[in-house]
Amino acid sequence: MIRSLFRSRHHRLPSPSPLATVLAEARSLSVRLGGRAVLDGVDLGVAAGEVLALVGPNGAGKSTLLAALAHDLPAAAGEVRIDGEPAAAWSAAELALRRAVLPQSAELSFPFPVEEVVRMGRAPWAGTPAEGEDDAAVREAMAAAEVTGFASRPFAALSGGERARVALARVLAQRTPLLLLDEPTAALDLRHQELVLRICRERAAAGAAVVVVLHDLGLAGAYADRIAVLHGGRIAAEGPPARVLEAELLTRVYLQPVEVIDHPRTGEPLVIPWRAGRDFAS
Amino acid sequence: MSLLRAGTTASSAPVAGPPPPARRRRRTTTLLTAGLAAALLLACLLSAGLGAYEIPLGDVLGSLLHRAGLGGAELDRVPESVLWNVRLPRVALALLVGASLGCAGALMQGVFGNPLAEPGVIGISMGSAVGAVAAIALGMDFLGNWTVTACAFAAGLVTVLLVYTLSRAGGRTEVVTLILTGIAVNAFGGALVGLGVFLADNAQVTQITFWQLGSLAQATWPKVLAVLPCALVGLAVAPLYGRKLDLLALGERPARHLGVDVERLRLVMVLVVALLTAAAVAVAGVITFVGLLVPHLLRMAAGPGHRFLVPGSALGGALVLVAADLAARTAAQPAELPLGVLTALFGSPFFFWLLRRTRRKQGGWA
Numbered sequence: 001m002i003r004s005l006f007r008s009r010h011h012r013l014p015s016p017s018p019l020a021t022v023l024a025e026a027r028s029l030s031v032r033l034g035g036r037a038v039l040d041g042v043d044l045g046v047a048a049g050e051v052l053a054l055v056g057p058n059g060a061g062k063s064t065l066l067a068a069l070a071h072d073l074p075a076a077a078g079e080v081r082i083d084g085e086p087a088a089a090w091s092a093a094e095l096a097l098r099r100a101v102l103p104q105s106a107e108l109s110f111p112f113p114v115e116e117v118v119r120m121g122r123a124p125w126a127g128t129p130a131e132g133e134d135d136a137a138v139r140e141a142m143a144a145a146e147v148t149g150f151a152s153r154p155f156a157a158l159s160g161g162e163r164a165r166v167a168l169a170r171v172l173a174q175r176t177p178l179l180l181l182d183e184p185t186a187a188l189d190l191r192h193q194e195l196v197l198r199i200c201r202e203r204a205a206a207g208a209a210v211v212v213v214l215h216d217l218g219l220a221g222a223y224a225d226r227i228a229v230l231h232g233g234r235i236a237a238e239g240p241p242a243r244v245l246e247a248e249l250l251t252r253v254y255l256q257p258v259e260v261i262d263h264p265r266t267g268e269p270l271v272i273p274w275r276a277g278r279d280f281a282s
Numbered sequence: 283m284s285l286l287r288a289g290t291t292a293s294s295a296p297v298a299g300p301p302p303p304a305r306r307r308r309r310t311t312t313l314l315t316a317g318l319a320a321a322l323l324l325a326c327l328l329s330a331g332l333g334a335y336e337i338p339l340g341d342v343l344g345s346l347l348h349r350a351g352l353g354g355a356e357l358d359r360v361p362e363s364v365l366w367n368v369r370l371p372r373v374a375l376a377l378l379v380g381a382s383l384g385c386a387g388a389l390m391q392g393v394f395g396n397p398l399a400e401p402g403v404i405g406i407s408m409g410s411a412v413g414a415v416a417a418i419a420l421g422m423d424f425l426g427n428w429t430v431t432a433c434a435f436a437a438g439l440v441t442v443l444l445v446y447t448l449s450r451a452g453g454r455t456e457v458v459t460l461i462l463t464g465i466a467v468n469a470f471g472g473a474l475v476g477l478g479v480f481l482a483d484n485a486q487v488t489q490i491t492f493w494q495l496g497s498l499a500q501a502t503w504p505k506v507l508a509v510l511p512c513a514l515v516g517l518a519v520a521p522l523y524g525r526k527l528d529l530l531a532l533g534e535r536p537a538r539h540l541g542v543d544v545e546r547l548r549l550v551m552v553l554v555v556a557l558l559t560a561a562a563v564a565v566a567g568v569i570t571f572v573g574l575l576v577p578h579l580l581r582m583a584a585g586p587g588h589r590f591l592v593p594g595s596a597l598g599g600a601l602v603l604v605a606a607d608l609a610a611r612t613a614a615q616p617a618e619l620p621l622g623v624l625t626a627l628f629g630s631p632f633f634f635w636l637l638r639r640t641r642r643k644q645g646g647w648a
Contacts (some may be wrong), residue, residue: 072535096541108394109531110586120529124541174540 013128014083014098014177016207019049022086023178023209024069024099026080028078031068040066040233041078046209048177051200053220054213056230057254062213063104063182064158065230069211070101070180082178094141096124100174102181106167111154114166118142121173131176137173144199146192160187168196172203178204181212185219197223217271221245229253245269304611311590314583318597325601326377329608330369334616337361337369342496372501374589377600378513378605379498379562380572384599385520386558387573388592390579392527393551394449398640400558402570403633404449404460405467410434410556410563411442411494412471415478418490424548427508435512435560441467442552442559496567496622498607505565512561517596523547524589531586567620571629572606578636 017023025045031038039061046052046069054062067073071087080087083098090098100121108117118141120135142148145165145203146223150158155166164187171179181200185193197219200210204225214220220227221241228238237244247260250271257274295373331337337357347354356362381399390399401407415423417433417450425432449456449463479490492500526547529537534544562569570578576598584590603621610619 014307070539071540090540092543093541096539099539101536101539103536107533109533110397112528112531116585116587117532120532120540123525123529126525232331236486240638 004266011094011128017083017177019046019047019207021048022046022081023048024079024180024211026065026068026078027081028232029068029075030077031064031073032076033064033073037076038233039068042235044228044235044238046178048207048209049204051204051210051212051223052240052253053227054211054230055217055227056104056217056236060230060253061233062230066101066180066182066211066213067208070099072101083249087136093124096174096176097128098176099178099180100171100176102167102171102179102184104182106163111156113152113154114147114158115151117155117166118147118169118173121170124174135176137175141169141173143174144202146195152167155211156223161187161192164188166199168199172199177208177210179208179212181210183213183215183231184259185214185216194217217245217250221269222273241269245271283450307460307585307587308481310584311534312592314580314594315424315597318594318601322377322597322601322604324435325608328375329373329376329604330365332608333369333611335361335364337365345420362520371503371506372498372607373604374506375498375501375565376604378506378509378564380475380600380603381571381596382509382513382558382562382599383569383572383596383603384576385517385592385599386555386562387599388577388595389523389551389555389558390590391447391518391526391577392530392588392592393548393555395531395533397581398574398633398636399460400571400574401555402568403574404445404464405471406438406441406445406555406559407563407568408468408471408475409444410438410560411568412441412474412478413560414564415438415475415490418486418493419478419482421486426502431508431512431560431564434564438560438563439553439556441471442556446548446552493567495620496569496625497610497618497620500617501565507525509561509565512557512564516558519550519554520558520596521593521621522588523551524587524592527551527588527592528586567622569603569625571625571633572602575604575629575632576637578632585610 022045022112022229026042029042030040040274042061042065044052044065054060054065064073068075069082071080071082071090072126082090082095087095100215115138119134119138121141122131125131125134142151145168147162147169150162155163158166164184168181168184171181179200184196193216195214201223204210224241226239227241227244229236229244229249229278236253237246238251245260247258250258250260259274260270261270261272262268289511327339327342331339341357341361342365344354345357345362346357349366355549357365387400390401390404391397393399411434412438413433414430416437417430422433423429445463445467449459451459475490475494479487481632482490526537526542529540529542530544530547533541538544575593577595580591580594580598584594606624610621613619
């Protein structure tokens, strides 16, 4: 009880943001890791109500940009703003009420059961008026990520894909206006990849800003409002999928010839690596 | 503490109620807390009564009630003196040392994210021992009664920081690095203790040797008083960080994403571990494996949640040490086994089993 008094007194709670408010943005951001410039003058923002996909080849700086937006990495130049203020102006506890982060790989040192792992996502809200939503938030998040079926199993006993979904449920239970997801689909099967991106859309429709690192350009094209293509630490292109997913650009960035065709039924852009056909033998 | 918290959350839950696993766990922790507390009380009373000079349980209770001003009766001169000047300070010391060691073990394992971390195994106890031996051998008494404790604390603190920085790489502590760091630190500490013995005169050597075997035989009320502040501060602060230690199990970055100031948490935990270890080592010498065994058994019984584990380990550690001290005093009567030897005798095979299990689970050393 004493602790909850201490905790809530000085923290500024996030207020609901109207659609199109910029919740996180990088301003001419440069980040250096191990003496190498991994990001170089990146300008990018994400607004309430939209899904922004970060794509690009390995080592282009996608995860670094996401980590910088999460205020995990210091900026060598430029700045990151979260919820209208410089990221460094927020305390760790205040940031936790504003942004949730899904790491690339989910680890756990002790064998907590799944339900308790998801409940950890509610920790930032302890001692705030939203504490009463805890049970509902956990239940909803677990249902959304389809992990309710193994709620009482220990995390360590799950497969890679199941762990990834539990980690996602924990992030959803945090109920923050900004979601930063690093390759949420990497370990998932076809059905659950679609499920995760549908969840992203739902959260955006509910007013959240969602940034998601993706490798699958098809998923990015189908679900994102905007796509940012990173290349060598810079943004090579940024805009709606129909404009960004363009054969010449992608061929240059990925060093892999591609074709972009429109889906015959939905009209979505489909990106297909250019292949000579099945006459490998000759 | 955990009882109180469990009670409030249960009553504020909505009509649907929390899901079954949480409720089952809450009942387990309540039962365990009650069981441990009852066993501890019994062990304390038995330990106060049994020994070379037997005092019946009724007399022990009577004398305790009498001093508390709740009736009862004073005993004859000899049993009263044995009880209050020999047995009770020893029981009190066993309680403090056991609780400190158990609690320190649970905290170390939480901070390192590794079930093999323990003040004795990774060399913190040896570090504190170096400080204490130096204080004895060099005849220091700048803080009077508290000198040995203070030196043990300072040296323990340096050792914790050293082990922590040496054994971490990329935000993780690997088992091999941790154990090897422990071996190196223990070897170096052993050498320094040896140097202290070499420099000490005869009377000091006797004092160091006694203390090195790990024993509570020299228990007196002033000694209890010497470690009381360290132990109480540590034991009072530790449970406040239970929830944050839970979050730390996710890794450092995810914990930070959930609002934990990881750097500060680590600093506070290292300070608390050094306090608790110093409290234990300064009076009882190096007593290993209590901090390893107790949290591990409790984790198997009640799950890894630190909000129960940290205070529960203090309770369990106190129980183990009071019982072990009783056994050390009575098993080979009239001779007395050194307490540290006894805990190591039972703890080492357990540690070995734990190593095997960890290895199997990880499919090799990681």
